[in-house]
Structure formats: C-alpha cells, structure tokens
Amino acid sequence: EEFVGVKIHPSLHGCYADDERYDAVWQLTARRRVPILTHSWDISAQNPVQKLSFPNRFGTYAARYPEVTLILGHAGGRYRGHIAAATLARQYPNVLLDTAGDCYTWGLVEYLVEQAGADKVLFGSDLTWIDPRTQLGMILDADITTEAKQQILGANAAHLFGW
Numbered sequence: 001e002e003f004v005g006v007k008i009h010p011s012l013h014g015c016y017a018d019d020e021r022y023d024a025v026w027q028l029t030a031r032r033r034v035p036i037l038t039h040s041w042d043i044s045a046q047n048p049v050q051k052l053s054f055p056n057r058f059g060t061y062a063a064r065y066p067e068v069t070l071i072l073g074h075a076g077g078r079y080r081g082h083i084a085a086a087t088l089a090r091q092y093p094n095v096l097l098d099t100a101g102d103c104y105t106w107g108l109v110e111y112l113v114e115q116a117g118a119d120k121v122l123f124g125s126d127l128t129w130i131d132p133r134t135q136l137g138m139i140l141d142a143d144i145t146t147e148a149k150q151q152i153l154g155a156n157a158a159h160l161f162g163w
Contacts, residue, residue, distance in 0.1 A: 004161055005029070005071075009039040010052040017057035026065045035069035035160060037098070042081030050077070055084035062092040069094050069160060071122060074101040075112055082108065086115035096156070099135050100124030109142035109152070118148035122156050 006029055010017040017038065029036050038058065041050040055076045062070050075097040076085030082105070089095045089112075097112055097120055112121050123139055125132035139152050157163070 003032075003034065005035045005037055007037045007073075010057070011039055011041065011047075011049040014049065014052070016052050017054075018060040022061065026061050026068055029068045030065050033067070035071055035096075037071040037073055040072040040074055040081060040085055041077030042079060042084075044078070053077075055081055055088050058095070059088060059092070062088065062095050066092070066094050069096060071096045071098055073098050073124060074103060074126075075099060075108070075121075077101065077103060079105070082111065086112055089116035089120045096120050096122055096160070098122040098124030099138060099152070100126035100130070101135075102126070102130060104134065104138065109138055110144055113142075113144050113148055113152075118144065118151045119156060121152045122160075123153050 006025055008022065008025060015021055025036065039053050040055045040058070041053045043054055044050045055072055058070060058072065072085045072088065072095065076082040085097055089097050097116060099109065099121065109121070123135065125135045139149055142149065
C-alpha cells in the first residue's frame with residue numbers, strides 16, 4: 001500500500017496542469033507527504049498538446065500546496081520551458097527540476113544550477129526511452145562543483161525520499 005510519489009502527465013491527459021481536476025492528486029500527495037513528478041515542456045507548434053504542461057501552469061498548485069514537492073520532469077523540455085522551469089524552482093521552495101529526456105543543450109546543467117541551485121536539480125534519465133548514459137554524461141561533464149554533481153546524482157533524491 002505504500003508508494004513514494006505520483007506521476008502526472010498533463011499533455012498526455014489532455015488537461016492543463018493548473019486544471020482543478022488535478023486538485024485530488026495534490027490533496028492526496030499533501031496528506032501522504034509524497035512528491036509529484038510531472039511532465040513539463042515548452043510550448044510547441046509541432047506538438048500543440050505540450051502547452052498543457054508548460055512550467056508556468058504549475059505555479060498555482062505549487063503555491064497552494066507548499067508541503068508537496070513538485071518535480072518538473074525534463075526541467076521544462078526546451079529553451080523557454082527551461083527558463084520558466086528554473087524561474088518556478090527559484091520562486092517556490094517546493095519545486096525541483098529533473099534532467100530527464102532528450103534535452104542536450106550545451107550548458108543546461110550549469111544554467112539550472114545557477115538559476116535554481118544545485119539542491120533543486122535531480123538526475124533524471126527518462127529510462128527506458130533514453131539511454132541513461134547520455135544524461136549521466138551531461139551531469140559529469142558540467143562545469144559545476146563536485147559537490148553540486150554529488151547533490152544532483154543522488155544526495156538530493158536521498159534527502160527527498162528520506163533515504
């Protein structure tokens with residue numbers, strides 16, 4: 001009966017991230033003190049449903065439920081999404097970013113650490129869609145401190161899940 005978190009995917013669900021239909025999920029995770037992992041992505045003309053998961057849409061719930069940790073999967077997905085996700089993580093103590101996906105932007109890890117802090121970034125691989133070595137390489141090759149790399153590659157998750 002135990003679980004460690006809930007994943008939502010507004011673009012797949014066809015429901016804006018700030019839609020009231022998600023309130024039950026936020027209430028449950030608040031009671032259980034478990035995080036929400038969500039798909040987040042930039043607005044895309046080629047993939048219009050991504051607008052449902054634009055990082056700014058999560059601000060309402062992040063503010064309403066400060067006791068719930070929200071992990072923005074893909075850290076916003078693409079350029080404007082990365083900027084919005086980092087801004088949201090800087091604005092709300094309960095918002096974290098993960099590195100999962102096919103976002104191989106040069107300097108992305110450095111940007112996320114600079115904007116949000118190393119304590120707000122989690123290693124994410126998007127396994128089984130993506131070979132985790134690509135994301136691992138982004139972290140290991142980033143021009144950040146060894147301590148920041150250790151935080152991203154495990155210490156932040158250990159803290160989050162009480163390991």
